[in-house]
Amino acid sequence: MSESQSRQGAIASQQPLAVRVGAEFAGSFFVCFAIYMMYSISAILFGVNMPFYVLATALAYAAVTAMFSKISGGQINPAVTIASMLTNATAVLDGILYIIAQVLGATAAAAVLRFILPTNDTVTLKTWFSTAVNGFDSASPTYSILSSANINFGVTMAIVAELIAGLIIVGTALRTSGAHCHGAGSHARAWSIGAAYGVATTITYPITGAALNPARSTGIALLGMNADLTQNPVEQLWVFWICPVLAAAIVSLVVIVARMIASNATRPTN
Amino acid sequence: MSESQSRQGAIASQQPLAVRVGAEFAGSFFVCFAIYMMYSISAILFGVNMPFYVLATALAYAAVTAMFSKISGGQINPAVTIASMLTNATAVLDGILYIIAQVLGATAAAAVLRFILPTNDTVTLKTWFSTAVNGFDSASPTYSILSSANINFGVTMAIVAELIAGLIIVGTALRTSGAHCHGAGSHARAWSIGAAYGVATTITYPITGAALNPARSTGIALLGMNADLTQNPVEQLWVFWICPVLAAAIVSLVVIVARMIASNATRPTN
Amino acid sequence: MSESQSRQGAIASQQPLAVRVGAEFAGSFFVCFAIYMMYSISAILFGVNMPFYVLATALAYAAVTAMFSKISGGQINPAVTIASMLTNATAVLDGILYIIAQVLGATAAAAVLRFILPTNDTVTLKTWFSTAVNGFDSASPTYSILSSANINFGVTMAIVAELIAGLIIVGTALRTSGAHCHGAGSHARAWSIGAAYGVATTITYPITGAALNPARSTGIALLGMNADLTQNPVEQLWVFWICPVLAAAIVSLVVIVARMIASNATRPTN
Amino acid sequence: MSESQSRQGAIASQQPLAVRVGAEFAGSFFVCFAIYMMYSISAILFGVNMPFYVLATALAYAAVTAMFSKISGGQINPAVTIASMLTNATAVLDGILYIIAQVLGATAAAAVLRFILPTNDTVTLKTWFSTAVNGFDSASPTYSILSSANINFGVTMAIVAELIAGLIIVGTALRTSGAHCHGAGSHARAWSIGAAYGVATTITYPITGAALNPARSTGIALLGMNADLTQNPVEQLWVFWICPVLAAAIVSLVVIVARMIASNATRPTN
Structure with missing residues (x-):
C-alpha cells in the first residue's frame, strides 16, 4: 500500500505546473458558474430552496473534485490551497498560482453569466445579482424577513458561521488529501x-448566502460592483477572505500539533 | 495495480459488441424513461421542483452507469461516446453503433411513455410533452415567467449553458473512465x-429544460413532433446536438494537449 | 483478485442460514418502517414531496444494504432474491426462506406502525394508511388530481411503470452482487x-405510490385490509408481485444469454 | 487483506488518546452546530422541509465521519461509542472520555449558537430554540398540526421511533467499523x-424532531432549559438517552450472538 501511495504521489507531481494551474482555473470556473446560476436564475425564478442549494453545491464540488483530483488535487478553494501550503502538501509558488487561477476562474464564470443574462429596464443586473453575491447585515439573503422583526444577521454572526463552515471544509479536504487517498479512494474523497x-451551505446560507470559498465570493463581487446593489459586495469581501484563511490556519495548526503529539507518543503516523 | 488495470481493460474488450450495444440501448432507455416521467408526469402534477430534478437526474445516470460500466463503459450519452472515440478509448465503429443504440433507446422510452399516457380532449399529448421536451426562447420551461417581464432565454444563452454543462459531463466521464478506474472504483465513478x-441540470434546467444528452433530446422530440407543441421540438434539436458534440471535441483536445505537455515534461502519464 | 473474490464468497457462505435469514427480516423491517413512516405520517402532515421520497427511499435501501451486504447480501426485495436464485447466486431453499423473512419483516413494520399511530373519530387508520399503500386507478396517489380532468392511471400504466422500475432495481442489484463486489466495493455497491x-421511485410514485418491492406492498396491505380504504389494497397486490417477479425473470434471462454469448466469443467472463 | 486490516487497526491505536478525544469533541461540535442551525434558523425562516433535514443530516454525519474516521473512528454519537465498548472495539475508559467529549462538543455548539443569535422583545431565544430541541407530546414539532385534530405523538411513539432509528444507526456504524473497513472503504463507510x-431522520423528525444522538439532544437542551420553552427540554431528555443506549445494547447483543452462532457453525468469521 505504501508503494501505491508513493506511486500516486509521483503521478501527481508528474503533472506539469501549467496543466495543474489550468485544472484549478477550469475547476473554479465550473463550480462557480453552477453556483452563480443557482443563486441568480433559479433563486429569482423559483424562490429560496435550501435542499436545492445544499444538494447542488455538494454535487458541484464533488464532480469537479473527482474530475481534477488526479491532476492538481482539485483544491478549487483558496482556503484549501493555503492549508495545503501550510502543511507542506503543496509548494508555495504552486499554491500562489493555484489561488490566482481559482480567482480568475470564478471571475470568468461571473463574467460569462453577466454576458448572457437578459436584462431590460425592469429586470436589471441588480435583479439577477442581488441574490448571488455574498453579504451580511442588509446584504444577507434573509434581511427582508429579519428586518420586519427588527433583527438582522450582522458581521459577528457572519464571521462565526463562515469560520465554522471553513473549518469543516478545510478539515475534510486536508484529512482526505495526499497520503490519505489511495486508488479508488479519489472518487470517494470527492x-x-x-x-x-x-x-x-446549511450553516451559512441564511446568514451570508454561503460564501465558503473566497474565489466564489470575489468573482461575483467584482462583476457586481457596478450593478447598483444596495450594498456594494466588494466592501464586505474581506470577511469572505479572512474567515476561510483563518480556518485554513487553524486546521493546519491542529494537524501539525496532532502530528507532533503522535510522533512523541510512539512514531510518526499519517 | 497496472496488472489489475490491464486485466480490467481485457475484460471490457472481451464483452462481445452485441452485448455492449445492447447495454447502451438499455441504459439509454432506463435513463430517458425516468427523465421523461419526471419532466412530464411529475412536473405537470406536482409543479417545478429543482432539487427533485437535480437529485433524480444524478441518481438515474449513477444507477445506470453502475449497472453497465463493466459491459460497455456505461457511456449512455453520444457526447461521451464521441469524446471516447476522439481519445481512442472506444473504436470508431463501436462508437457509432453505441450512438445509434443510445438514440434508439431514448426514442423507445419516449414511445412507451406516449403509449401509456392517458389523454382526452382537455389533457392532450401536448399537456404531457410540453414540459418534457428541450427548447429555448418560447420553448424554455421558464418562458411564461420571463415573458411577463419582457425578457426571454434565447439561443445564445442556451448554447452557453449547454456547452458548459457538456464540458462538465464529458470532462468527468473522460477523466474517470478506462485506465482511471480500478476495481471498486467503478461504483464510485458512477x-x-x-x-x-x-x-x-442545475445550470441548464431554467434555460433549456436540461438537455445534456442529445439522445434524451432527440427521443422525446421525435415522439413530440406531431403533438401540436407551440414550438416543434425537432426544429431546435440542432442546439442539443451541436453543444454536447462541441464540448466533447473541446475536452478531447484538452486531454490530448495535456498528455502531450505531460509527455514532454518527463514521461507519459495516465 | 480472483483469490479475494473466492475468499469473499467463502465468507458469505460461512454465515449460518439462521443469521442470514434474520438479516433479511431485520433489513426488510428497517426499510419498510422508514418507507411507511414517510408515506403515512410525513405525507399526511407535510404533503406530497417528490425529492423527499426519492432521497429517503434511496438512503433507506443504501443504509440497509450496507449493513447486511456481508451477511446475506442484503437482498431485502423478493424480486432480487428470485433473480439471485435464477442466476444460481443464491440456493433455492435459502432464497425461499429469505423471501418469507422479507415479507414477515415488512408485515412486522406495518404492524408496529399501526400499533403506535394515534387515532380517533376524525383521524382514523384510513387517514394514515391511505397514502402508504400501493395502488392504481382510484387507489393511485394522484387520483384526486387526475379525476378532476377525467383521466386516471390504470392497470396498464401501473404494470409498465413497475416493470421498468423492477428492471432497473434487479439489474443494478444483480450486476453489482457476488463476484462483482470486491472489498470496499460493498459500500459503493450499497x-x-x-x-x-x-x-x-421517480418513475412509479405518481402512478402506484412506488411499490418496487413486493414485501413493502404486502406488509402494509395486510395491515390495511381492514382499514376501510376506498380500495382494498390486497385486491391490487397481484400487480406488485407479478411485475417485480417478471422483471427478475427478464434480467436473469438477459444475464444468462449475455454469459452464453460471451462464453461463445472467447471465454467466460463475469 | 488480513495484514492490511491489522495494519489499520495498529494505526488507529497509534493515535494518542488526547487526539482521539479531541476529534470526538470537534466532530460532535461540527455536526451539532450544523443541525442546530438547520432546525433553528432555517426552520424558522423557511419552514419545515423534510428533504432538507434528511439531506443535511446525512451530509453532516458523512463529512465529519470521513474527517475523523482514521483518528477516533468518528463515532460522534454516545450510542455508537457504547456499542463499540460492548463489542470490545473501544476500550471502556476511552469510550467514557469519548462520550464526555461528544456531549461537551454538542453543548459548545449550542452555546455558540445562543451567543450569536440576534434577539429582541418579539424574537426571543424561545423563538429560535423551540424548533431545535427534541421533544414529544406538546414538544413534538408537529404538535400544532396534530392538536387541531385532538391527537398527539406521545412518549410511546417517541420511544418506538427513536429506538428503531437507533438500531439503524448503531447497526450501520458497527457493521461498517473496525475490521470491516479497509483502505478506501473509510470514505464509503462515511x-x-x-x-x-x-x-x-425520516423516521423520527415528525415525532421528536429527530434526536438520534444523545449528545445532540443534551447540548441544545442544556442551553435551552432557561429559554422559557413551553416544555422544558431537559425533562424529556431521558427518552433521548434511554432509546439510543437500548439500541446500542440490542445491536451489541445481536452481534455477539451472531458471532457465537457463526463460530459454532464452522469457524470464527468477521
Missing part, C-alpha cells in the same frame, strides 16, 4: 468534500 | 458521473 | 442500489 | 453512516 460543502 | 449530470 | 431505488 | 442518519 464525495466527502462535496458533503463538507453541503454542510457548510 | 457517482461522480451522476454528480456531473446533477450540476449540469 | 449506494448504486440506493440510486436504483431512487430512480424507480 | 456515506453509509450518513445514509443511516438520513433514514433515521
Whole structure:
C-alpha cells in the first residue's frame, strides 16, 4: 500500500505546473458558474430552496473534485490551497498560482453569466445579482424577513458561521488529501468534500448566502460592483477572505500539533 | 495495480459488441424513461421542483452507469461516446453503433411513455410533452415567467449553458473512465458521473429544460413532433446536438494537449 | 483478485442460514418502517414531496444494504432474491426462506406502525394508511388530481411503470452482487442500489405510490385490509408481485444469454 | 487483506488518546452546530422541509465521519461509542472520555449558537430554540398540526421511533467499523453512516424532531432549559438517552450472538 501511495504521489507531481494551474482555473470556473446560476436564475425564478442549494453545491464540488483530483488535487478553494501550503502538501509558488487561477476562474464564470443574462429596464443586473453575491447585515439573503422583526444577521454572526463552515471544509479536504487517498479512494474523497460543502451551505446560507470559498465570493463581487446593489459586495469581501484563511490556519495548526503529539507518543503516523 | 488495470481493460474488450450495444440501448432507455416521467408526469402534477430534478437526474445516470460500466463503459450519452472515440478509448465503429443504440433507446422510452399516457380532449399529448421536451426562447420551461417581464432565454444563452454543462459531463466521464478506474472504483465513478449530470441540470434546467444528452433530446422530440407543441421540438434539436458534440471535441483536445505537455515534461502519464 | 473474490464468497457462505435469514427480516423491517413512516405520517402532515421520497427511499435501501451486504447480501426485495436464485447466486431453499423473512419483516413494520399511530373519530387508520399503500386507478396517489380532468392511471400504466422500475432495481442489484463486489466495493455497491431505488421511485410514485418491492406492498396491505380504504389494497397486490417477479425473470434471462454469448466469443467472463 | 486490516487497526491505536478525544469533541461540535442551525434558523425562516433535514443530516454525519474516521473512528454519537465498548472495539475508559467529549462538543455548539443569535422583545431565544430541541407530546414539532385534530405523538411513539432509528444507526456504524473497513472503504463507510442518519431522520423528525444522538439532544437542551420553552427540554431528555443506549445494547447483543452462532457453525468469521 505504501508503494501505491508513493506511486500516486509521483503521478501527481508528474503533472506539469501549467496543466495543474489550468485544472484549478477550469475547476473554479465550473463550480462557480453552477453556483452563480443557482443563486441568480433559479433563486429569482423559483424562490429560496435550501435542499436545492445544499444538494447542488455538494454535487458541484464533488464532480469537479473527482474530475481534477488526479491532476492538481482539485483544491478549487483558496482556503484549501493555503492549508495545503501550510502543511507542506503543496509548494508555495504552486499554491500562489493555484489561488490566482481559482480567482480568475470564478471571475470568468461571473463574467460569462453577466454576458448572457437578459436584462431590460425592469429586470436589471441588480435583479439577477442581488441574490448571488455574498453579504451580511442588509446584504444577507434573509434581511427582508429579519428586518420586519427588527433583527438582522450582522458581521459577528457572519464571521462565526463562515469560520465554522471553513473549518469543516478545510478539515475534510486536508484529512482526505495526499497520503490519505489511495486508488479508488479519489472518487470517494470527492464525495466527502462535496458533503463538507453541503454542510457548510446549511450553516451559512441564511446568514451570508454561503460564501465558503473566497474565489466564489470575489468573482461575483467584482462583476457586481457596478450593478447598483444596495450594498456594494466588494466592501464586505474581506470577511469572505479572512474567515476561510483563518480556518485554513487553524486546521493546519491542529494537524501539525496532532502530528507532533503522535510522533512523541510512539512514531510518526499519517 | 497496472496488472489489475490491464486485466480490467481485457475484460471490457472481451464483452462481445452485441452485448455492449445492447447495454447502451438499455441504459439509454432506463435513463430517458425516468427523465421523461419526471419532466412530464411529475412536473405537470406536482409543479417545478429543482432539487427533485437535480437529485433524480444524478441518481438515474449513477444507477445506470453502475449497472453497465463493466459491459460497455456505461457511456449512455453520444457526447461521451464521441469524446471516447476522439481519445481512442472506444473504436470508431463501436462508437457509432453505441450512438445509434443510445438514440434508439431514448426514442423507445419516449414511445412507451406516449403509449401509456392517458389523454382526452382537455389533457392532450401536448399537456404531457410540453414540459418534457428541450427548447429555448418560447420553448424554455421558464418562458411564461420571463415573458411577463419582457425578457426571454434565447439561443445564445442556451448554447452557453449547454456547452458548459457538456464540458462538465464529458470532462468527468473522460477523466474517470478506462485506465482511471480500478476495481471498486467503478461504483464510485458512477457517482461522480451522476454528480456531473446533477450540476449540469442545475445550470441548464431554467434555460433549456436540461438537455445534456442529445439522445434524451432527440427521443422525446421525435415522439413530440406531431403533438401540436407551440414550438416543434425537432426544429431546435440542432442546439442539443451541436453543444454536447462541441464540448466533447473541446475536452478531447484538452486531454490530448495535456498528455502531450505531460509527455514532454518527463514521461507519459495516465 | 480472483483469490479475494473466492475468499469473499467463502465468507458469505460461512454465515449460518439462521443469521442470514434474520438479516433479511431485520433489513426488510428497517426499510419498510422508514418507507411507511414517510408515506403515512410525513405525507399526511407535510404533503406530497417528490425529492423527499426519492432521497429517503434511496438512503433507506443504501443504509440497509450496507449493513447486511456481508451477511446475506442484503437482498431485502423478493424480486432480487428470485433473480439471485435464477442466476444460481443464491440456493433455492435459502432464497425461499429469505423471501418469507422479507415479507414477515415488512408485515412486522406495518404492524408496529399501526400499533403506535394515534387515532380517533376524525383521524382514523384510513387517514394514515391511505397514502402508504400501493395502488392504481382510484387507489393511485394522484387520483384526486387526475379525476378532476377525467383521466386516471390504470392497470396498464401501473404494470409498465413497475416493470421498468423492477428492471432497473434487479439489474443494478444483480450486476453489482457476488463476484462483482470486491472489498470496499460493498459500500459503493450499497449506494448504486440506493440510486436504483431512487430512480424507480421517480418513475412509479405518481402512478402506484412506488411499490418496487413486493414485501413493502404486502406488509402494509395486510395491515390495511381492514382499514376501510376506498380500495382494498390486497385486491391490487397481484400487480406488485407479478411485475417485480417478471422483471427478475427478464434480467436473469438477459444475464444468462449475455454469459452464453460471451462464453461463445472467447471465454467466460463475469 | 488480513495484514492490511491489522495494519489499520495498529494505526488507529497509534493515535494518542488526547487526539482521539479531541476529534470526538470537534466532530460532535461540527455536526451539532450544523443541525442546530438547520432546525433553528432555517426552520424558522423557511419552514419545515423534510428533504432538507434528511439531506443535511446525512451530509453532516458523512463529512465529519470521513474527517475523523482514521483518528477516533468518528463515532460522534454516545450510542455508537457504547456499542463499540460492548463489542470490545473501544476500550471502556476511552469510550467514557469519548462520550464526555461528544456531549461537551454538542453543548459548545449550542452555546455558540445562543451567543450569536440576534434577539429582541418579539424574537426571543424561545423563538429560535423551540424548533431545535427534541421533544414529544406538546414538544413534538408537529404538535400544532396534530392538536387541531385532538391527537398527539406521545412518549410511546417517541420511544418506538427513536429506538428503531437507533438500531439503524448503531447497526450501520458497527457493521461498517473496525475490521470491516479497509483502505478506501473509510470514505464509503462515511456515506453509509450518513445514509443511516438520513433514514433515521425520516423516521423520527415528525415525532421528536429527530434526536438520534444523545449528545445532540443534551447540548441544545442544556442551553435551552432557561429559554422559557413551553416544555422544558431537559425533562424529556431521558427518552433521548434511554432509546439510543437500548439500541446500542440490542445491536451489541445481536452481534455477539451472531458471532457465537457463526463460530459454532464452522469457524470464527468477521
